[in-house]
Amino acid sequence: MPERIVILTGSGISAESGISTFRDKGGIWSKYNVNDVATPEGFARYPKLVLDFYNMRRRIHKEVQPNPAHLALARLEREYPGEVLVVTQNVDQLHELAGTKNLIHMHGEVFRAWCMACDARCDWCDDLTPETPCPACKQTGSFRPNVVWFGETPYHMDVIADALAVASLFVSIGTSGTVYPAAGFVALARRSGARTVEINLEVSGGARHFDEFLHGPAGTEVPRFVERILAAR
Numbered sequence: 001m002p003e004r005i006v007i008l009t010g011s012g013i014s015a016e017s018g019i020s021t022f023r024d025k026g027g028i029w030s031k032y033n034v035n036d037v038a039t040p041e042g043f044a045r046y047p048k049l050v051l052d053f054y055n056m057r058r059r060i061h062k063e064v065q066p067n068p069a070h071l072a073l074a075r076l077e078r079e080y081p082g083e084v085l086v087v088t089q090n091v092d093q094l095h096e097l098a099g100t101k102n103l104i105h106m107h108g109e110v111f112r113a114w115c116m117a118c119d120a121r122c123d124w125c126d127d128l129t130p131e132t133p134c135p136a137c138k139q140t141g142s143f144r145p146n147v148v149w150f151g152e153t154p155y156h157m158d159v160i161a162d163a164l165a166v167a168s169l170f171v172s173i174g175t176s177g178t179v180y181p182a183a184g185f186v187a188l189a190r191r192s193g194a195r196t197v198e199i200n201l202e203v204s205g206g207a208r209h210f211d212e213f214l215h216g217p218a219g220t221e222v223p224r225f226v227e228r229i230l231a232a233r
């Protein structure tokens with residue numbers, strides 16, 4: 001029976017590429033009110049503020065490159081004989097740029113847009129304003145970044161649940177374990193019999209559910225961990 005690995009990544013994996021995390025000192029939520037910029041209610045109240053926030057994020061994300069942690073996960077997928085699924089909470093493109101193929105963006109993607117009026121989704125690299133019409137239905141005011149805000153349902157939960165139920169190894173990298181449902185994945189995987197490993201600068205909210213902790217920067221610890229898995233197979 002081939003081994004199945006599920007890897008959950010959070011903003012910490014992209015920190016060494018130059019993307020801010022959310023809750024660390026100086027992180028995004030220390031500069032922006034989460035209720036204003038990351039909820040449907042915030043978008044209804046302050047559409048320009050929210051779209052400008054994501055325009056700024058999109059511009060930063062255009063400039064960054066994958067770091068050794070993203071590259072190591074892509075190598076793991078290429079060289080590991082079993083199945084490797086990366087579930088990222090990140091809206092950046094760094095896993096794709098590194099070469100990862102079996103990838104789920106559970107919180108959406110900043111380079112895609114979604115029309116809440118007609119449900120069309122499309123790639124989107126430019127700035128958005130409240131006057132930007134949806135290319136499909138031409139309506140304005142409902143066209144927004146295709147990201148998952150608080151109170152909205154993350155993407156592909158059924159596929160993720162199936163993968164967690166059969167995982168033999170679950171690895172969490174660079175996430176604080178404070179946002180659900182992602183924060184609950186480790187407990188689900190462990191209940192299904194998976195070995196659980198955390199890679200982080202500090203102990204996360206789900207610490208008690210992990211069998212092993214690798215504390216250090218993802219750019220150093222992930223390549224080392226991948227090397228170990230590939231050597232042991």
Ligand code: BJW
Nearest residue numbers: 010011012021022023089150151174175176179180217218
């Ligand atoms: C390094 C490092 C380095 C740094 N190397 N490591 C009460 C109880 C339970 C749940 C709820 C509740 N009230 C409401 C809820 C639900 C709510 C929730 O979880 N709230 C909590 C805050 C309490 N969740 C939701 O609403 C979600 N939807 C939902 O639950 O729907 C219901 C449903 C569930 C299941 C099935 C079906 C339906 C939606 C959550 C949406 C989150 N959205 C955001 C914004 C996305 C778009 C964008 O990017 O702008 O997602 S918020 C933000 O947090 C973003 C992230 O993906 C997410 C997680 O953050 P992350 O990545 O963990 O970042 P940090 O900053 O927290 O941590 C960084 C970590 O990296 C730290 O640990 C550092 O140590 C580490 N680090 N440098 C290694 N170099």
